[in-house]
Amino acid sequence: MPIKLGIIGYGGMGMWHHKNAQKVGGVDVVAAFDIDAYQVNVAKEAGLKGYHSLDEFLKDEEINTVLIATPNDVHKDLAVASANAGKNVIVEKPVAMSMKEIDEIIEAAEKNNVVFTVHQNRRWDKDFNKVKKAVELGMIGDVYTIESRVHGAGGLIYGWRNKKECGGGMLLDWGVHLIDQILYMIPNKVVRVYAELFSVLNKDVDDYFKLLMKFDNGLSAQIEVGTFCLKPLPRWFVGGNKGTLVVDDFEGHGEIVKLNKLADKFDAEIVETTAGPTRTFAPRPEEVKDHFELPDVNSEWIEFYANVRDTIEGKAELIVKPDEVKKVYSIIEAAFKSNQLGKAVEL
Ligand code: NAD
Structure with missing residues (x-):
């Protein structure tokens, strides 16, 4: 079953999800809801069904998964409403404003037997x-x-x-x-x-x-x-x-630096700093160090949506699990x- 994604909050990140989620096979972005009428029009111009009302949006039976990309203080209410409407729920980070709010989302998802995860894309x-x-x-x-x-x-x-x-x-x-x-x-x-x-x-x-x-x-x-x-x-x-x-x-970009076999042959020399000597912090000569890539x-970030799709289909376990989200919080x-x-x- 493909993901038919509805986006709540068609701002910076909502638009980013629209552009990128549909690069993943089996993910279609179909609709958006925003409290800002201007953003709803932007969504419509980008080819989505645009909603001005949350109720109407959640009644859209084509949407089986909701992505919430609003400011953080309204994530919880929107996630619970979406789960109660029988939609799978993906919430932007940070998932909510307290551990109690996270528990409410998890409870709503479990009660409605829908998938709940968080976009920990990093x-x-x-x-x-x-x-x-x-x-x-x-x-x-x-x-x-x-x-x-x-x-x-x-x-x-x-x-x-x-x-x-x-x-x-x-x-x-x-x-x-x-x-x-x-x-x-x-x-x-x-x-x-x-x-x-x-x-x-x-x-x-x-x-x-x-x-x-x-x-x-x-x-x-x-x-x-x-x-x-x-x-x-x-x-x-x-x-x-x-x-x-x-x-x-x-x-x-970066590197790993390790000591090589020559390290034993070099005794650290005492270095004079402006106002005193140090041996502990004398630099090691270049010959005793090896640099590795x-x-x-x-x-690939697209694994995130592919995993949500496969989890909804019962073929995989979530990569970003609710109990991990709680540990972070x-x-x-x-x-x-x-x-x-x-x-x-x-x-
Ligand atoms: P934004 O201000 O650009 O967009 C938020 C949108 O939500 C706006 O269009 C606003 O009108 C709408 N909105 C506000 N309240 C609403 C409500 N109650 N119902 C429906 N729509 C509502 O913010 P943003 O930068 O897109 O951030 C949104 C979320 O995405 C935040 O939780 C943020 O932390 C997260 N984010 C995640 C990443 C990431 O890399 N994972 C990057 C940026 C933002």
Whole structure:
């Protein structure tokens, strides 16, 4: 049975789904509903059935799956209404505004026997998949630290993303992607979360945050998102007991550096810094280091819709599972709490 997709919220991301979802075999985009009449007309001009009323949209029997791409504060009500109308439900990230809201969506989906998933599309990002593969293959040995960061330079956040009551701010916007990636890569349990949120240029929402997750195997993962960083740091830094991995950008440029056999033959020399000597931080000479390419990966975002299609047909299990979405949200809630309390939160 092909997916007949109806889109709720035909804004930036609604249009993106229209353009891209139909590249997947067995996925047709057929309709859109938006509270903004102008956006409904845009959808009609793009060849969709355009609806001004949610009720009328949900009564359209051709639609068997709904994609919700509205501001975050209305995701839950729209998801529950869609499930109650018997539609499969795909919600944009962040799925909702609280764990209670997520539970309500899951309950409605289970009661109506429909599929519910979340568009955690950054599981298919190339940079992430290179890191995941290198970590899983043990290419830098046992990993003790992962730093995942996005540094933007724009500074100002616009529209509903700049309003707390709409679910604005970077922890919900980008934090949800970066936490999801870490939990998708590291199977261990998170035992502690510490976070600090800042409003650097935008007074109502967080536009810079740092978040530390401690895993039960000792691994420490740091996520840093900044909207006003004029000299950006690399996208990923990963430290293992056999080497170091750096990914510079979303395209996945970067390398792995390891010591070679010559390492034993060189004694670190004492280096004089401006105001004192150090041996511990003396740089290793180039001859003792080997540079390796990051592993090749073949990650195609269209797998997301193909998986939803196959799950609806009973031929596959969801890749983005509701219980994974809840785990990510438990970290977000702990991060908000940690920031408020000014101390780490045990999970
Ligand atoms: P947007 O402001 O461009 O579009 C939102 C649209 O929703 C607008 O057309 C608005 O009129 C409509 N809308 C608002 N309230 C509505 C309601 N109650 N019912 C129906 N329509 C309503 O926002 P956007 O950038 O497209 O973001 C939408 C969602 O997509 C957000 O949840 C955001 O976090 C997510 N998003 C995800 C990604 C990703 O890569 N996964 C990227 C961007 C945005």
